[in-house]
Amino acid sequence: MSAPNRQNLYRKYRPQRFSELSGQEHISRTIQAAVASDRISHAYMFSGPRGTGKTSAARLLAKILNCQNLEQTPGGLPDCCRVCDNCRRIEEMNFMDIIEIDAASNNGVEDIRQMREKVKYRPAEGRYKIYIIDEVHMLSGSAFNAFLKTLEEPPPNVIFVLATTDPQKVPATIISRCQCFDFHSVSRRTIQARLEEIVKLESAEGVFPTFETEALAMIAECAQGGFRDGLSLLDQIASSISEQPVKLDHVLKLTRRLSYTTLKEVTCAIFSHDLGQLVKLLNELYSLGYEPLTIGRDLLEYLRRCMILKIDAEANQLLDLPAEQAAEIKVQVADLQVRYIIGAVSRVERALLNIRNSFQARVLLESELIRLGLGDEIFTSEAVEKRIEQLEQKVAALRKIAARPSAVTPAREPAVPVTSS
Known part of the structure; x- marks a missing residue:
């Protein structure tokens, strides 16, 4: 304390x-x-x-x-x-x-x-x-x-x-x-290294708790590139928790962030079309007090990582991710199409925009994630493009038919004789 x-x-x-x-x-x-x-x-x-x-x-x-x-x-x-x-x-x-x-x-x-x-x-x-x-x-x-x-x-x-x-x-x-x-946003690794130095100095005085490495890594991630935000959050957590060492769970509860493990489980349920597991995981998060906006925000960032690593397997430095997490995500998306992941990113982003004006934010997020989990062609961007292409072909064919001259001349109506009075 x-x-x-x-x-x-x-x-x-x-x-x-x-x-x-x-x-x-x-x-x-x-x-x-x-x-x-x-x-x-x-x-x-x-x-x-x-x-x-x-x-x-x-x-x-x-x-x-x-x-x-x-x-x-x-x-x-x-x-x-x-x-x-x-x-x-x-x-x-x-x-x-x-x-x-x-x-x-x-x-x-x-x-x-x-x-x-x-x-x-x-x-x-x-x-x-x-x-x-x-x-x-x-x-x-x-x-x-x-x-x-x-x-x-x-x-x-x-x-x-x-x-x-x-x-x-x-x-x-x-x-x-x-x-x-x-001035650039500071990398997560640089912030985490500085936080570790400060915790070591402060805890040596006996009035500051020690922190597990995973807890400091999450604080550095929550800082979003700002040293000041990272130090303020570290100070807030140290002041509110007497138990030590401070663990990752403590940081997650105070910051209302989803853990990497939780996000991996949710996306695995979506990618494997396991709707029962997906609904179960979402219910567990709601019971812990997580809001739809929080779930969607963290899920969007995780899907972005999936997208980047699918495009470039060596992009873990660009994403500022630990090597082990990057390796696990690569395995997770190995059998997925890039278009599907991009479609998932777009759908979750649209859901986040709509959540702010929705009376049933939970229902909105659940329905969007279940649609992704269905894996039906109608919800993938490539299927939409294919459908548009088919419709364009039909329209072009109809135009050709309409422009073609008719082979049958319409019969004339018989002339009506004019009678003199």
Whole structure:
């Protein structure tokens, strides 16, 4: 059980050096090389999914630019020392020359005007004054217009770092004036390895439970490529479970996710047309409190893996799957047609879209899965294509008949004699 008033894991283990920014090495090296060659841009834009390190990288950029005693990494690139006065104050969030603005709540033109009034003043403590604008895509159109001139020609020693999860909403005039970096979703393996390190450090203090490898693997999968989400979930589970080691079942119950074994059993029942087993498995899941949306969501992801591995047997690295799971899925889909799996993916996806507006979500999902389990030709995409082709042939034949001149001339009606009165 976690101790009271303990610092959250995602804050405690926030990267403090560029070497600690896991999963975004391409960005770290580029920024460090720019610092080494003294080619610093006046504006940066960091874009990517949530929890991938955009704000952390912005703070690291501010730290390395104001560090008083840069260290050299083994690769010869500079990094923050973490011991100088500026580094320590930045880590304590007590540095006047780093200004963070949340554009989600400060998105008006008046907010930008206030910032413009303060931008003209020189840095008070460090070499650079850094403005970090988070969720910059939330700024209004007039706010972007007011910001444009300042962004284009900022005062000396002022740097803007714009962070966003939705770069498509940022005007092209803003993007063109920034050096842009795309943050990628972090792989499950990288997140899991980092979680294992943190659990080892925390459990050594005696106030944090140990975790089984399978449990950490599921947490990493639930993080969906975001370190922050993975650490938040790890913290939540550690705070709510006193039993240790924390097992996979504990994580599944708290996250409402289906295990790999369960998904394999459900899909095996579908692929083997065992409708009785399929209905039994679905009833068991409902009795455990799983919602149709949850079942459909996890099943869709599993079917996607089946589809990819059927197309490319060596795609387990692409899917970020453990080797043993990938091998089992390959065996499972060995006798299936790719078209059938694609049809299953499409049908489950359509079911998920309809579930949100359905009064009987359970019935809807069950009926769709039973249709897949029937294996009848009418439910496969190739059968639909074959049926369409047959209908097209019939229509073409009918057109030919209609266009052909008739061999029989219709008989004329006998003329009616005209009688004179």
